Amino acid sequence: MSVTVSVPTHPCWIAGQPVETPTTYAVHDPYTEQVIAHVADAVRAVADAAADAAAAASAEWAATPVAVRRRVLGRAGELLEQRRDELVELAMADAGARRDVAEQTQVDAALLRLRQWSTKSADLLEVPVDPTVNGLAGRVTRLPVGVVACISPYNFPLLAMVGKIAPALFAGNAVVMKPAPQDPLLVVALTEALNEALAAESAPPGAVNLVVGAGAESGAALVDHPAVGAVSFTGSTTVGTEIYRSAAPGMKRLLMELGGKGALVARADADLDDVVAAATRAWTVHAGQICVTPARIIVDRSIHDELVRRLRGVLASLVHGDPRDPATTTVPLISPVQRDRVADLVASARAEGARVETATGIPERGWFHPATLVLDATPDLTVMQEEAFGPVICVTASDSDDEAVTIANATRYGLTDQVYSRDLAAAEAVAGRLRAAQVGINTCARRMDLPFGGSKASGLGRSGGTYALDSYTELRAVVWPSTD
Template structure:
């Protein structure tokens, strides 16, 4: 792909540092007045420096996106949008090795994750929307209706929602960026994409790819990086932004929703989760334990949809706990470049301290630490952690940990299991193991946006993803993901008298 010419700018500590990637604003790759470091979470060492965007940079990006939407044919030229999405898909495939390595170095993604949700699957989201745009019906005929003696023909046209501010989290930066960017572009929107402060280089590299390898017009896509929360505030409050799509924590999502309310923006939120996996008494316990253990430590537990609560029949509690403990002992963690590594690091020392603090408080509150609960280095590793005797109302059972920590909760019967699973402000995902009919009936009683039955995998570009309750508003991916970025306009014309 080739990085732009290196620029030297002042970093947050006052020293002059080289910028390894640049922001994309109004078609140009630009630096900023200051920079900030991005760390390799597997070593704790500085990986590179990213531009630290200012309020002025954010305002320039918004103005560029507004002009591109209002003054070009991007929002109406479907053929151009298809071509550009196909170009972006090809570029992502062609530069997979480079961007994959950067994702490993900055995010801590293992080879297996790169082949899945850290890279290869997100790339296919772009292809999905390019193909969908070739077949999706952007109009809906409502037919004729007689009103006050006159006949009127009505139809609905789907138009682009406008300028979109897309703000993403650090854990799956390629997935989160492309799940917002691809449908927004397919719908005809223009976008300001803000990288997560912990993983800016990966997202900036996406911006460089767009600038260097696609025909996407200037201003249609703008990519910012920065550590200043005021930059995000510009995106959520600026009157020229029509919609905000955010992935991150529920507390931050609440603040974004409140900030956007002053200008009544469309807001899509993909927030936290505290999903439950239920093991029924007729389940295959070994299968359930394998799924629950290894999914919980995927990407060191840094996934919003992971099932971090395991609900087990009380009479089989000890048997299932022992199976989980054994599976955790098989988890190989360490260098994410090693193909034999299953679990990489947490993103930062701050995140590891947060996880460890929650585990320590859980034990102090009466939970039993069966295994794990240890910091390992160099880098920000935390051993797979299993807690039992967990109170369903306790912090560890109610709050998102975002680390490799599984809380086991015993239940009495099916109704009790459903009650515990629904005892959460969140409603993102869930899983259940047992006889198919019984498991499906229980799954339908649990208020979440996605659900796995006996290990079924729902995650793909054509499947809508999102949550109930405080896990979010709206859906990403699938046809539903396109519709989030569309407005509907209803038309009517009188029908000539001889056509009645």
Template structure:
């Protein structure tokens, strides 16, 4: 056991939070016909049980969302939507500490993570869309034209796209749910939100707050959890669903695209990443080592935008590797509930086995295991891992690991660095570091990804669109672009008399 690891959580901590967890369908909190266990990844013990929704319940949720969209004022009443979003924001803030404890226990996210992207920052997404909606016009005047001897006035209106099936991943359940829910509601859509199987209790806590503490009309928001894939498939193929928004693996995203094509649904996908951090020769190597080490260990590397490839000048490879290894040795990991813990566990034994197998294959393929590569029990911990001299075409450099594993890849010159960074099926994020900012920006512009951090710049905020190129997805979340994903355009013309 590493010297930086702290003791495990108290047995049974937060387990009682799950006792009354229920689905939200048509404005009512309902029990599932069956349940399944949610495991605390820091201990490997059962935290609580979540309803395992059936395909029939998924259909009932879609029907409720369809009725709310087709027969109520929700899609047309922007003032009501603003009021409900503001109310939801207040309720989330009021219950933030309860949500924090559930999030830590259910996801294994360290407390420090919940003060950022794990919880606190995502709450601001709701307020952002309430403010954006308040001042937004959904009509564009195109003016008049002369056609066939008559004057014609034209305009375009935007309206809600319809019923949305929102399917989220396990790593940041608050962020992912609210980044889909808030803009969809602001647009006037109704939603069926399906939480990730591994972290159902966080999503169900959100359902309880919506049902019991807001005036969001019945059927506008429905929340499901399930252990298997049948419910997700039912949502993506249901003729009553107009839009599917999904965050998760690229492999599952492909399946969703195929399933949704049968009814030609609009599909928004936020998928995997294999992002590169390019270190230019004039960068501060000590600062880079710290940033690279703590970035790859953030939430145990379980982030799609984490820079998991470190591209360094060939002549400085060994010196940078030595610095990064020293930083990784000091990363505090262990009980995620403790404020001093920086890195928690992986989500499951299955995920840890996958990460470990990829590290073993990387070494067999010629990479050097500098540090880490060890399982730590109890729970699903994996030590911060550094691989050096990695072949840019190897599996560990091409496939998403979703664990605390950093691959160091040497490059010859800037053109080579750009080529290696773009040598990926993904294009979600990336970073460039160099003392000459103009040069760093020029390199960043050549990287084909949806977001870029230059010298540590932070792009993550409610007003910044997030999404990727290539197989990292389709569309954008957050920002004004995130609202557009849930709107349809309708053109009108009248004869001027």
């Protein structure tokens, strides 16, 4: 006898109230391929209503004391902390994250960001200036833009959304959240926590709204809506370009973290243990579904063969499997669409003359693409130019720092690069020539208080630390005759 498992259905949320839609869509576990929830499929009218609700609440929320706004963020974090185990399970089932990634990055890092913003000083909304210049006193303050549309990606749904809404709400903006359709459930939980926190402070419920939908219609509606003063988007460069175009007539402020094709430059004196550890993150950390993945390894020819030998050893040891299994190193991709996109890029590498090696032992179920090593990867290959967002590493040999820098800069992207060398002065010199917004020297780690974003086709604006305030606020200068 078959057993029917009931799955939850989640609505949109507008001004603190659930809003059902005529249709829903299914959310799947990338490993089991089973339906784990049904979610509202919002159309333009629902997105418009959410933006209208945010606009109606924006003045009251902007006038709410910063201390109250901080308490809302802090209380939301506490409520989510009480559900931590559930959220970790959701991150594995919804986003397909390995358990350690689900715990440390998907959930704990998001909770930390909420705690940090709940303690930021209100002085951040005042910009220091000289007290008197030419007989005029003055001040510069940050004013909220009003409504921020926050459109987050599928790879780190909770972390990315918290990174958007926390500074936006702190600054006095109302927000409309639109998570990626593939895995919206963690953002649903965030919405529930924020709604409860707003109610506890008798704050306007329209300060936080949620729109979910399977297609692009609701997100496009938010970008187009005249009340939306800023759009914060993380996702592909293709979609980011459309947002840029759509936002132009309204002169909306934009914070866009887009695609990347990160280069790892390994000089002849690099520590190969460190290089291998950094490179294989593209296989083992969320199956390469990270925009800062070192997707192109540009290695000095003198150590090329040894690096390839070591990477082949790692490739042979990888375990593709259930994200819940501690033995798993490589998880499935988020959807069949993304799996097939990665497969097409790998096929193009073969067709264009590269040598392609893939891992074995791939499970029959789950949306896996095998971890892949592309050798003899010349800069002109499609797989060297286009973001795979999957477990694909390309290796290219170089004969000098000049050649390595030229290859590294030979894409339209400019997100994150790395340089590995025991000669720190030489590494600094190489790093200074790379056209990426972030460069790591002998590390793939980020400092979360420093600006993060993209150059060239990798984006506009910066998040990280308090830098997102630049995109979520307008500067206002007030001057008056000095009495001094």
